[in-house]
Amino acid sequence: xxxxxxxxxxxxxxxxxxxxxxxxxxxxxxxxxxxxxxxxxxxxxxxxxxxxxxxxxxxxxxxxxxxxxxxxxxxxxxxxxxxxxxxxxxxxxxxxxxxxxxxxxxxxxxxxxxxxxxxxxxxxxxxxxxxxxxxxxxxxxxxxxxxxxxxxxxxxxxxxxxxxxxxxxxxxxxxxxxxxxxxxxxxxxxxxxxxxxxxxxxxxxxxxxxxxxxxxxxxxxxxxxxxxxxxxxxx
Amino acid sequence: xxxxxxxxxxxxxxxxxxxxxxxxxxxxxxxxxxxxxxxxxxxxxxxxxxxxxxxxxxxxxxxxxxxxxxxxxxxxxxxxxxxxxxxxxxxxxxxxxxxxxxxxxxxxxxxxxxxxxxxxxxxxxxxxxxxxxxxxxxxxxxxxxxxxxxxxxxxxxxxxxxxxxxxxxxxxxxxxxxxxxxxxxxxxxxxxxxxxxxxxxx
Numbered sequence: 001x002x003x004x005x006x007x008x009x010x011x012x013x014x015x016x017x018x019x020x021x022x023x024x025x026x027x028x029x030x031x032x033x034x035x036x037x038x039x040x041x042x043x044x045x046x047x048x049x050x051x052x053x054x055x056x057x058x059x060x061x062x063x064x065x066x067x068x069x070x071x072x073x074x075x076x077x078x079x080x081x082x083x084x085x086x087x088x089x090x091x092x093x094x095x096x097x098x099x100x101x102x103x104x105x106x107x108x109x110x111x112x113x114x115x116x117x118x119x120x121x122x123x124x125x126x127x128x129x130x131x132x133x134x135x136x137x138x139x140x141x142x143x144x145x146x147x148x149x150x151x152x153x154x155x156x157x158x159x160x161x162x163x164x165x166x167x168x169x170x171x172x173x174x175x176x177x178x179x180x181x182x183x184x185x186x187x188x189x190x191x192x193x194x195x196x197x198x199x200x201x202x203x204x205x206x207x208x209x210x211x212x213x214x215x216x217x218x219x220x221x222x223x224x225x226x227x228x229x230x231x232x233x234x235x
Numbered sequence: 236x237x238x239x240x241x242x243x244x245x246x247x248x249x250x251x252x253x254x255x256x257x258x259x260x261x262x263x264x265x266x267x268x269x270x271x272x273x274x275x276x277x278x279x280x281x282x283x284x285x286x287x288x289x290x291x292x293x294x295x296x297x298x299x300x301x302x303x304x305x306x307x308x309x310x311x312x313x314x315x316x317x318x319x320x321x322x323x324x325x326x327x328x329x330x331x332x333x334x335x336x337x338x339x340x341x342x343x344x345x346x347x348x349x350x351x352x353x354x355x356x357x358x359x360x361x362x363x364x365x366x367x368x369x370x371x372x373x374x375x376x377x378x379x380x381x382x383x384x385x386x387x388x389x390x391x392x393x394x395x396x397x398x399x400x401x402x403x404x405x406x407x408x409x410x411x412x413x414x415x416x417x418x419x420x421x422x423x424x425x426x427x428x429x430x431x432x433x434x435x436x437x
Contacts, residue, residue, distance in 0.1 A: 066409040103359045157306050158361030158381035158399070178361035198360075200409060208265040208401065220424035 042197035045145040071107030121221035165189030274307035309382035322424035340374035354378040366394035369433035
């Protein structure tokens with residue numbers, strides 16, 4: 001196998017986040033083509049047009065093949081520069097690269113989760129079993145959960161994400177929002193379901209009406225995937 | 236008295252082909268208007284209503300712990316400023332004292348453009364790129380996230396570029412660099428910028 005440096009993204013996300021973040025970022029694909037370790041853009045689990053009419057094929061293509069791809073490219077570039085700086089013991093340079101690694105690494109982690117959290121409407125089914133029980137215990141009903149999630153996520157200022165996460169300590173479900181591409185793991189929560197509210201996620205279709213996007217997206221949430229993540233997080 | 240939006244300084248299609256009518260219809264007609272409507276709702280019946288818009292921005296900044304009013308008030312201010320620094324057949328180059336100041340502060344107009352676009356490119360997420368002047372005429376490029384504006388640091392902006400995705404997504408989608416090039420080369424109203432520079436250094 002070709003050798004190459006692979007930097008665990010969890011290093012950049014703060015000590016408290018390490019266990020959750022390490023589990024998350026270890027799931028990201030990377031290859032060592034040509035001796036250089038590089039993170040890889042994952043394929044979508046469905047065609048770009050598969051989430052229509054909720055999310056247009058045009059948005060999915062741009063979002064996946066342009067935005068997510070750019071996070072991966074820029075992450076790899078920043079990590080390569082970081083590895084160089086580290087081997088040259090250039091601490092100033094290492095520090096100056098942190099924000100690019102955090103931003104692009106967070107973007108890669110978040111979108112990697114996001115694509116799996118969605119599925120074609122015909123394949124989507126509401127949550128059941130333990131996950132549903134936990135949601136109902138915390139919010140009273142699935143409807144109250146989605147309404148609360150949508151309201152908090154609509155209120156994100158500028159760019160960011162809404163998340164359903166599991167608090168590793170308390171084992172409780174929590175709704176949280178993050179700015180920009182800040183990873184949820186940095187808040188000590190394991191990400192289960194993320195909804196991107198950067199304008200690029202919805203603008204071509206929903207324009208400025210973010211609440212309409214948030215109302216519609218529940219039709220394509222892959223609760224089976226959320227349940228799998230929930231089970232793994234509780235383990 | 237509730238605040239109102241000043242009209243756009245030009246027709247909605249006047250900046251074509253560099254910034255589409257469709258973008259202006261949403262950016263001015265929906266985004267800017269919504270910031271204004273929401274701000275008016277938030278300040279109705281409060282003493283903020285009696286202030287100038289700048290006064291509302293500074294007051295709601297609350298020394299770095301902004302209240303919910305800030306996001307709306309600052310965005311009202313920022314967007315009005317943004318429209319005013321563009322014009323049909325814009326771009327070209329500044330002249331006179333402003334040109335001298337740019338050369339003095341950046342070395343050249345090209346170097347200023349590079350730094351300005353870099354600020355826009357590295358403002359991860361939503362925000363603004365700014366050219367700011369101090370009383371002595373020294374110019375600096377700054378970037379701010381979301382609704383934040385150099386006003387809150389007591390600084391005097393003379394030029395701004397919106398890099399929220401809604402500013403360019405309908406026209407160039409993810410290609411923020413293309414938008415920034417077009418803004419710098421084809422949209423800036425250098426006369427408006429020069430007037431602000433004059434006022435800042437008076």
